[in-house]
Amino acid sequence: MSQARIAACLIALMALSGAGFQAMAQAPVRQAAPPGAQVYFHYPVDGLSVPERFTVRIGLRGMGVAPAGINHARTGHHHLLIDTDPGPPDQPIPSDYNNIHLGNGQTEVVVTLPKGRHTLQLLLGDHLHIPHNPPVMSPKITVNVR
Amino acid sequence: MLRLAPALLLLGLALAIPLADAFAQERARQRSPAPPTARLSFVGLADKAQVPAKLTVRFAISGMEVVPAGQVSRNGGHHHLLIDTELPPLDQPIPSDFNHIHFGGGQTEAEIALTPGKHTLQLLFADHNHVPHDPPIVSERITVEVPATAAEKPRSAAAPGARVFFIDLQDGATIPSRTRIRFGSEGIAVTPAGTTSTNGGHHHLLVDTELPALDREIPSDFNHLHFGRGQTEVELSLPPGEHTLQLLMGDHEHVPHDPPVVSQRIRVRVVADGQPAVAAPSAPHAHGTGKARTASPNDAVVYFVYPRDGDRIYPTSTIRFGLRNMGVAPAGVAKPNTGHHHLLVDTGPPAFGEPIPADLNHIHLGGGQTEYRLTLPNGRHTLQLLLADENHVPHDPPVISERITVIVAPGGPHARRRR
Numbered sequence: 001m002s003q004a005r006i007a008a009c010l011i012a013l014m015a016l017s018g019a020g021f022q023a024m025a026q027a028p029v030r031q032a033a034p035p036g037a038q039v040y041f042h043y044p045v046d047g048l049s050v051p052e053r054f055t056v057r058i059g060l061r062g063m064g065v066a067p068a069g070i071n072h073a074r075t076g077h078h079h080l081l082i083d084t085d086p087g088p089p090d091q092p093i094p095s096d097y098n099n100i101h102l103g104n105g106q107t108e109v110v111v112t113l114p115k116g117r118h119t120l121q122l123l124l125g126d127h128l129h130i131p132h133n134p135p136v137m138s139p140k141i142t143v144n145v146r
Numbered sequence: 147m148l149r150l151a152p153a154l155l156l157l158g159l160a161l162a163i164p165l166a167d168a169f170a171q172e173r174a175r176q177r178s179p180a181p182p183t184a185r186l187s188f189v190g191l192a193d194k195a196q197v198p199a200k201l202t203v204r205f206a207i208s209g210m211e212v213v214p215a216g217q218v219s220r221n222g223g224h225h226h227l228l229i230d231t232e233l234p235p236l237d238q239p240i241p242s243d244f245n246h247i248h249f250g251g252g253q254t255e256a257e258i259a260l261t262p263g264k265h266t267l268q269l270l271f272a273d274h275n276h277v278p279h280d281p282p283i284v285s286e287r288i289t290v291e292v293p294a295t296a297a298e299k300p301r302s303a304a305a306p307g308a309r310v311f312f313i314d315l316q317d318g319a320t321i322p323s324r325t326r327i328r329f330g331s332e333g334i335a336v337t338p339a340g341t342t343s344t345n346g347g348h349h350h351l352l353v354d355t356e357l358p359a360l361d362r363e364i365p366s367d368f369n370h371l372h373f374g375r376g377q378t379e380v381e382l383s384l385p386p387g388e389h390t391l392q393l394l395m396g397d398h399e400h401v402p403h404d405p406p407v408v409s410q411r412i413r414v415r416v417v418a419d420g421q422p423a424v425a426a427p428s429a430p431h432a433h434g435t436g437k438a439r440t441a442s443p444n445d446a447v448v449y450f451v452y453p454r455d456g457d458r459i460y461p462t463s464t465i466r467f468g469l470r471n472m473g474v475a476p477a478g479v480a481k482p483n484t485g486h487h488h489l490l491v492d493t494g495p496p497a498f499g500e501p502i503p504a505d506l507n508h509i510h511l512g513g514g515q516t517e518y519r520l521t522l523p524n525g526r527h528t529l530q531l532l533l534a535d536e537n538h539v540p541h542d543p544p545v546i547s548e549r550i551t552v553i554v555a556p557g558g559p560h561a562r563r564r565r
Contacts (some may be wrong), residue, residue, distance in 0.1 A: 042451050042466065047217045048251060057451065059466055064514025065474035067484055072476050075514050105473030105484050107516050144216065 030090060030113045033132035034074055037062040038120045042136050046141035052115065056080060058122055063136065068103035076124035076132060078102040080109060083118050086137060092129040101129065113145045148357055174237040180279035181221060184209035185268050193338040199262065202456065203227065204255040205269055210283065215250030218274045223283070226276075227256060228268040239276040248276065255454070262294045275282065285322040301361065304403035305345050308334035310393040317412040323386060325416075327351065328379040329393055334407055336498065339374030341530070341549045343494050347395040347403060349373040351380060354389055357408065363400040372400065376498065377543040384416045439499065442541035443483055446472040448531045455550035460558035461524065465489060466517045467531055474543065477512035478536050485533040485541060487511040489518055492527050495546060501538040510538065522554045 009079050042057035044050050066075035084098040095101050102109055122138035125131055151553050161390045191197070191203035205225045213222035215564035228234075231245040240246050248291050249256065267290060271283035278284070313328040315321070316414035350357075355369040371380065391414060402408070449467035453459050467487050475484035488559035490496075502508050511518060522538040 042468070043251070045214055045251070048214050049216055057401045057468060058516075059451070061464075061518050064476055064511070065481060066476050066514045067473055067518055069478050070475065070481070072479070072514070075476055102473070104481070105514065107467075107469050107474055116269050 006141050011032075030130055030133040031073070031126040033124075033134055033136045034062050037074075037124075037132075039078070039124050039134045039136050039138050041120070041122065041138060041141060043142050044120070044141070046139070047144070049144045049146050052145055053110065053112045055108050055110050055112070056120065058090065058102075060107075060124070063124070065105045065107060066127070067105040068101065068125070068129060071127040076126050076136065077105055077124050077129075079123045079129075080111070081119075081121040081123055082111070082113070082141075084121075085140075086121065086123050086131070086135070089131045089133070089135045093123060093131065095129075101125075113143075115145050118143055118145060148398075149212065150459065167342055175239065175275060175277045177237060178273035178279035179284050180223075180271075180281060181209050182281065184221075184271075184279075184283045186225075186271055186283045186285040188267070188269065188285060188288065191267070191288065191290070195288070197260070197290045197292055197294050200257065200259045202255055202257045202454075203267065205249075205285075207271060207283070208270065208285055209441050212252045212254060213274075214252040215248070215276060216274055223271045223273050223279060224252055225254065226270045226272055227258070228266075228287075229258070229260075229264050229268055233268070233270065234487070235393075236278045236280075236282050240270060240272050240278065250276075255337050257271075260290070260292045261328070262292045264289055264291050266290075269454065283442070293534045301401055301404040302347070302397035303345070304347075304395070304405060304407050305388055308332065308345070308395075308403075310334075310349065310409045312391065312393065312409060312412060313314045315391075315412065315414070317410065318413075318414075320415045320417055321384075323416050323418055324381065324383050326379055327382050327391070329373075330378075331395070331407075334403075335380060335494065336376045336394060337398070338376040338544070338546050339396070339400060341495070341546075342398045343549070346494065347407065348376055349378065350394045350396050350400075351382075352390075352392040352394055352411075353384070357392070357394065357406075360402045360404075360406050360546050364394060364402065366395050366400075369508045373411050373543070374400075375543040376536070378493075378498070379542070386416050386418045387416050389558055409515075422529050439539055439542035440485075440535035442485070442543060443471050443535070444543075446470065446483075446533075446541075446545045448472075448487070448533050448547045450529065450531065450547060450550060451528055452551070453529075455548065455554050456552075457550075458553045458557075458559050461554055461556065462519060462521045463554075463558070464517050465521050465529065467511075469516075469533070469545075472533065474514045474516060475536070476514040477510065477538060480536045484534050485545065486514055488529040488532045488534055488538075489520070490532055490549075491522070493530075494549075495530065495532060495544070496540075498542070499542050502532065502534050502540065504538075512538075518554075524554050524556065526551060526553055528552075528563075 038061040040059045064075040066072045072143040121140040124136035185208045211222045213219045227247040268287040269285035313330045335346040337343045351371040392411040393409035447470040449468045451468045473484040489509040530549040533545035
């Protein structure tokens with residue numbers, strides 16, 4: 001009786017660990033973000049009218065900046081999301097015209113946008129471009145390019 | 147009945163003319179109401195004041211709130227600075243030109259440059275559409291005077307033993323047309339232009355020219371090379387032939403010191419590349435400790451996002467750093483064009499050839515932080531930012547900010563200004 005119970009426990013354990021490994025294979029371990037970490041726009045602020053070419057200045061509270069590829073606790077590098085929503089938080093941030101990577105540890109970037117309304121959002125990524133857990137993300141702001 | 151017709155026609159005309167008139171002009175805009183108690187004024191700038199050509203103008207508003215242009219807010223608006231102009235029509239958006247400067251980002255100060263002579267300044271608050279409020283919130287119109295530029299500038303004192311010299315380059319040397327020239331200094335610190343410091347200055351290399359006038363700015367041209375960022379070497383290209391080289395230290399305003407810190411004027415013979423020449427050794431060892439310094443891009447700039455020079459701040463304030471054309475990396479990470487911040491509090495720049503000391507005056511942000519919560523006692527303090535590489539050694543040329551002065555007061559920005 002007790003042997004059967006142990007066997008059942010073992011099977012259950014193996015199933016659990018198997019499931020765990022599977023989950024890890026799908027999504028790499030995400031770096032933890034310290035509580036209170038915050039990324040924000042120094043410039044522009046929400047609702048601002050900006051020229052077609054302007055500098056986005058990025059502030060970061062409670063964490064440090066490190067270039068992509070540098071695995072260092074409590075650090076990450078900035079991503080500027082233009083006219084797009086963040087993807088799934090356990091996947092690397094894509095690299096395209098809408099997701100600008102600041103992989104050398106930059107804290108500001110000059111962008112050129114066509115006239116009209118655009119949304120901007122900041123998202124910190126770790127050394128593998130994966131958002132932290134919980135994601136360190138700014139509110140989405142709207143700017144009016146004139 | 148027939149008699150009435152011309153009268154009606156006249157009446158119609160009389161009605162139509164003012165209407166047409168109104169349409170010919172700009173349509174009057176809806177004006178946002180303002181509380182009668184709202185007051186707008188300049189901070190620390192009085193009527194008939196003498197001001198420098200480049201000055202920071204600060205604005206104070208009471209009874210209303212500053213919000214960026216475009217945001218509709220009750221009792222909110224943004225500043226406009228009117229320079230040398232009358233008030234614009236109050237039912238129209240304020241024009242945007244050199245005389246009407248908009249602060250649509252919600253700024254409360256501006257750095258302006260004025261030509262010598264008298265100028266008028268006036269502040270006008272306006273709503274989200276740039277239309278002045280009803281009643282208009284307008285400051286006193288003040289007149290300031292920029293004195294005619296004095297050619298002669300006060301000279302900074304230099305320590306009596308201070309000297310500058312060329313490293314590994316003798317009078318009469320033969321050098322290739324492209325050479326690295328290294329500058330040495332003794333008894334005087336190398337500080338970037340714009341940074342006021344006692345017994346500090348930056349190098350100037352005089353090529354094929356006599357000493358300039360010592361009581362004014364060193365000229366800036368092909369014969370007078372400025373190293374305003376505190377560089378201590380240059381890659382110089384000269385055509386083959388005989389040339390003269392001389393070093394001259396200039397202070398924060400590029401004016402030579404008193405007494406001038408100047409090197410011997412040396413004569414060099416430049417030969418075309420490929421010929422044997424007694425060249426300066428290529429190993430960078432000229433910086434005392436022998437530690438090689440990491441190169442920085444020429445256009446890299448580190449600066450304070452907050453506070454600005456002259457700001458009043460709370461005893462505990464978050465100091466925010468900006469970095470242009472470089473990236474941030476934690477200490478220990480070697481990656482080109484990156485570094486980590488150091489906040490220098492109440493101290494001048496350290497020696498650039500050695501690791502930045504770590505103490506209460508030299509705050510290391512080795513985790514790659516871009517802001518720091520700093521607590522200071524009340525009073526006047528100076529802050530300066532200096533970027534350094536993975537070994538805490540400043541770059542070459544050093545990436546260093548202006549040294550700013552802040553006044554720490556319990557009320558922070560709202561503290562009463564003492565006269």
